[in-house]
Amino acid sequence: MKNVRNLLAGVVLMSTCMLFSQSAFAQKPAGKPWPAPESAVKMKNPVKPDAGNLKEGKDLYAQHCKSCHxxxxKGDGSKAAKIDISCGDFSTPEFAKVSDGELYWKTTEGRKPMPSYKEKLSDTERWKVINYMRTL
Ligand code: HEC
Structure with a gap:
């Protein structure tokens, strides 16, 4: 009887570990370094955040970015589980130090598996999403 119980405990423990290793809790490796060109880093955000355009940014984020980010x-959207690198974490102090221009450039260009938003969003829409990301 004791053996059976030990076996059961082992199975439960193993399944828990397997579940955790596949969940968003498991840290995924960051992608290769992705430096933005100096000119992009220095770009100024022309959109001043206010309640109205932050709401637009939030809606655009929900529509285009939330599934991964x-x-x-926090990089734990529903599609993130199927991506083998980290989508990053927009809520860290390190992220806060990245310039709007750099975020804008990365959003515009994309890098597989992250899509490019050059065609999908207008310039102004991309800046609005950046402003919204700052609130996360
Ligand atoms: C299909 C999943 C996916 C979608 C959708 C997506 N991203 Fe990403 N994003 C990623 C991944 C993966 C990375 C990391 C890329 C790398 O390191 O090569 C990333 C990286 C980024 C970065 C760089 C982060 C950093 O710290 O340098 C920014 C900025 C970004 N995404 C913004 C957005 C925005 C804004 C949207 C929506 C308009 C969006 N992403 C939609 C997957 C996605």
Missing amino acids: GAKG
């Missing part, structure tokens, strides 16, 4: 920007 997650509702709170």
Whole structure:
């Protein structure tokens, strides 16, 4: 009887570990370094955030970015599980130091598996999404 119980405990423990290793809790490796050109880093955000355009930014984020980057920007969206590198975390102090221009450039260009938003969003829409990301 004791053996059976030990066996059961082992199975439960193993399944829990397997579940965790596949969940968003498991840290994925960051992608290769992705430096933005100096001119892009220095670009100024022409959109001043206010309640109205932040709401637009939020809606655009929900529509285009949330599936990977997650509702709170933690990189835990529903599609993130199928991506083998980290989508990053928009809520860290390191992220806060990245310039708007750099985020704008990365959003515009994309890099597989992250799509390019050059055609999908207008310039102004991309700046609005950046402003919204700052609130996460
Ligand atoms: C299909 C999943 C996917 C979608 C959709 C997506 N991203 Fe990404 N994003 C990624 C991945 C993966 C990375 C990391 C790329 C790398 O390191 O090569 C990334 C990286 C980024 C970065 C760079 C982060 C950093 O710290 O340098 C920014 C900025 C970004 N995404 C913004 C956006 C915005 C804004 C949207 C929506 C308009 C969006 N992403 C939609 C997957 C996605």
